[in-house]
Amino acid sequence: MTGPAVRIERVSKSYGHVRALIDVSVDVPRGACVALVGESGSGKTTLLRCINRLVAFDAGQITVFGSNVLESDPVALRRAIGYVPQDGGLLPHWRVRRNVALVPWLDGAPDASTRAERAMAAVGLEPGMAERWPHELSGGQQQRAAVARAVAGGQSLVLLDEPFGALDAIARSDLQAMMIALREQSSLTLVLVTHDLTEAFRLATAVVVMRAGRVEQHAPPADIRNAPATPYVAALLARAGVEP
């Protein structure tokens, strides 16, 4: 199998009269990191959530590693795909080890705890953190734990929804560096929603600029920077202070 990790074909989604996604098509090659960028309301988060069926789209088709997501059991689909929400979403009443071990534990893996320890090491969390409660961790450590949880089940595709948006600049930069290393080391495919163009250019192999439910431009970071396809993209770049 050599097809893309995720293939999104002509997907549309409306909330009542609001058209959140209009005929969107995006391919995410294996091993790539595709960043979905755009302003609030552009549809980037909705598109991300269509991939693991947290959002039910109205039309079009999405395949993950060649399987139509609509033909998969949503629970099994979500366990197979890692997910990192913006606020970490750690369960406050579970210790870090148990949080990270969530998916292997749900799958009944006998070595769930060992897998959790391995995932924690991969995201740079010290073993001593395993017995802490989430509220005892810093914001950066919580997001590392959330990333560890997203890969502890051996997932090769991870969806990240503004994962570092709430962190200070230093922690964000550290986490981005960790993410780059983790992707290479574990040959992960990432789909990253962010409103931070600098983050997108640093992490992504391809950037999808979205505007009002449509794809405005889909290209490698350098191409977007050097050749904005539309005045909107150019304006977005200018506002973010990215030099052409």
Add this chain to the structure above:
Amino acid sequence: MLRLAAAALWAALLVPNGAAAGLRQAGARPVVVASKPFGESYLLAEMFAQLLESRGIPVERRAGLGATQVAFAALRSGAIDVYPEYTGTGLLAILHAAPMHDAGAVFDTVQRAFEQRWGIRWLPPLGFENTYAIAVRAGTASRYGLRTLSDLARVAPRLTAGFTPDFIGRADGLPGLAHVYGLHFAAVRPLDQALKYRALASGKVDVVDGYSTDGSIARYGLVVLGDDRHFFPPYQAAALVGARLQRDDPAAVTVLTELSGRLSAPVMRALNQRVEIGGESVAAVATAALASLGLTQAPRAVAAAPQTTKPSFTAYLWQRRATLWNETLRHLLLVAVPLVAGIIAGVPLALWLERRRRAAEPVIRAVGVLQTIPSIALLAIMIPLLGVGVWPALVALWLYSLYPIVRGTFTAVRDADPSAVAAGRALGMTPAQVLRWIRTPLAAPGIMAGIRTAAVIDVGTATLAAFIGAGGLGEPIATGLALNDTRLILSGAIPAAVLALIVDALLAAVEWSTTPEPLRAAARERSRDR
């Protein structure tokens, strides 16, 4: 330990102890004699009961049923067979008819209406009225030659009256009376029920209102002035007999009529005085009264001996310990069973509603409406369905426990950390797993808070269950209130308060242990803020 406690609770439920469950025996059942919760009613009911027993008719006592509506509902449903009632109450409170002033007409009206509507029979009146009474000191009466209210009107401008605030305000109290007789006092002082006779006896006031058979009238040798213009509605006392007893045991009804016309107001006043002021037991006074009327053999000498020295309160509690223990067990049963049933029904209902949000608000509001029904009314509603005794109380208390449990559980589960819930779902938890592993543990403190509220409501409301014959610690409170016996009241009220504190502390500990460890600090903050 737990099993032992459970066994004890069941024993308390199953062993009949006078106020036991409202279950009927299949064969001949004893005549169920009831009373309303005040001294004279207790005494008359006890006289009915002893009179029947003296003729070999088995009797079950259900004293102190909570006021007219409850006692009458119980009689109508057949849960009880006879209780003492007053014709004026039958006319005004049960038939809701217009007031009438002729005693014979009132009796004829209630007799006909009760017979037609419910097959319930008023036996011929006992011989006295317990109506509003205006009383003066004997000295005042003789100095001014007072025998009637018309006499009083002549000299009223020279006298000071002390009336209860209720009497001063009611249209059928002072305003109407003053209008009919042209009464104008030098001054009218509002006086508390408990104080007015003492104020009259000590000369602080010259005229008071009261009830014509109050024991205090006899105690202070007061003169009740005749209502020569028939202003006060007649309240003749009589036995009210249910349809079942008339049909199944006419002999018992005949025995009860032996008391008709035998009790005059002075006699009744003297009997009330012995109970309410002298502190003699209801049973002893009833025995003596029946004997002196020649209806039964002379009592055994010991029965009537009044207590000369009062034991200390602790000694008194020690004397009552066996009864107190039974009442406490019964009270625990009245709290525990409805609470457990409330949890069994309420928590799953709330969890179900949390999954069907649209149904939630209407259902929870409907459960909330139950909460707004006054407890005595809810207990009274239960009587036609479940009779009197423990069962209607259990059901009513169960209904009361539902709302806090459903509301608390629903809100707590709904509001459980939304980002943790979203993450659980996004990582592949089934809805059931989200509920089991995220919502429920995070909601545990809120669920327990609802259960605690329900428990405290049940402990408090359970004392009212005594008014429908369910027993428990409300029993000494109700009886004590009726017989003006403070020690009896306290012997129920203090253990009930202690029980409430223990139950709350116990549930607080459970709440603590069910709160996930990292959330405890937050819970501690919250309870400090409270």
